[in-house]
Amino acid sequence: MTRDLPIPFGKQVVLKNGMTIHYHEAGEASAGAGPVVFLHGSGPGASGYSNFKGNFPVFAESGLHVIVPDLPGYGLSSKPEDAAYILEFFVDALHQFLKTIGVTRCTLVGNSLGGAIAIRYALDHPADVTGLVLMAPGGVEDRETYFRMEGIQKMVTLFTGRQLDRANMRALMTLLVHDPAIVTDALLGERMGVCEEQPTTVLSTMRVPNMTDRLHEIACPVLGFWGTEDMFNPVSGAMKLMEHCRDARMLLVNRCGHWVMVEHRDTFNRMCLDFLFDLKRAR
Numbered sequence: 001m002t003r004d005l006p007i008p009f010g011k012q013v014v015l016k017n018g019m020t021i022h023y024h025e026a027g028e029a030s031a032g033a034g035p036v037v038f039l040h041g042s043g044p045g046a047s048g049y050s051n052f053k054g055n056f057p058v059f060a061e062s063g064l065h066v067i068v069p070d071l072p073g074y075g076l077s078s079k080p081e082d083a084a085y086i087l088e089f090f091v092d093a094l095h096q097f098l099k100t101i102g103v104t105r106c107t108l109v110g111n112s113l114g115g116a117i118a119i120r121y122a123l124d125h126p127a128d129v130t131g132l133v134l135m136a137p138g139g140v141e142d143r144e145t146y147f148r149m150e151g152i153q154k155m156v157t158l159f160t161g162r163q164l165d166r167a168n169m170r171a172l173m174t175l176l177v178h179d180p181a182i183v184t185d186a187l188l189g190e191r192m193g194v195c196e197e198q199p200t201t202v203l204s205t206m207r208v209p210n211m212t213d214r215l216h217e218i219a220c221p222v223l224g225f226w227g228t229e230d231m232f233n234p235v236s237g238a239m240k241l242m243e244h245c246r247d248a249r250m251l252l253v254n255r256c257g258h259w260v261m262v263e264h265r266d267t268f269n270r271m272c273l274d275f276l277f278d279l280k281r282a283r
Helices: 048-052 056-061 087-100 113-124 150-160 166-174 185-195 212-217 237-244 265-282
Strands: 011-014 020-026 036-039 066-069 106-111 129-135 222-227 248-253
Touching (some): 020 048, 020 087, 036 087, 036 113, 106 113, 129 265, 150 166, 212 237
Parallel strands (some): 129 222, 222 248
Antiparallel strands (some): 011 020
């Protein structure tokens, strides 16, 4: 890598379909429940590092093995223009990625689109998932409901219309959070650098089904977070997880938008570590 990169370079692998997946890895691998795999959301310029840089190092320092991939179309991973960015595409890519790097069991931590991928992965590969941490996940409402949200409407309009200059990116990202001070120049740089290389099909072809009627099939424990001021995914989804999952606990956070793990980092990290070490002790 000789060109300037918007985010730090980690590792990369090539999948059997030819796509390259970039990822960060930290902590020591151990037997049992497997690593903690972080799955980021779908916003323009998103990457695993940008979403979780305040979280995964803390998990690793606490003794956990963590893996933070960039989904196809995002970060420093391949961005095929001819792909249909539907949920099955992401789940298949994640499955290929984990098998390529030798991961057979893991805990999934996902926000927004990453949360939807985590849910579907746990449904499709239940023996491979020991636990789920979900932050305002997609996949629990119909598409029309999401498209009534202010954040989703603005994101699609600006990105598919190629109107995401720095000012518009700042305005969009401000909708993600309660406190606009979180949207720093450094964060904008991370996002703009990735966004400039993303095809519009990343959002225009995206389809995520409503999986509410299958939540009861999730066999593993679930820890959920939702900001009450979320402008992208309606907070009513929190009760769907509580009502339908077999083993779920949920934290609703006021003065918080779509990014619980960023806006309330210390609380998120502490609760996740308690949950994850409980999972390890249970095995």
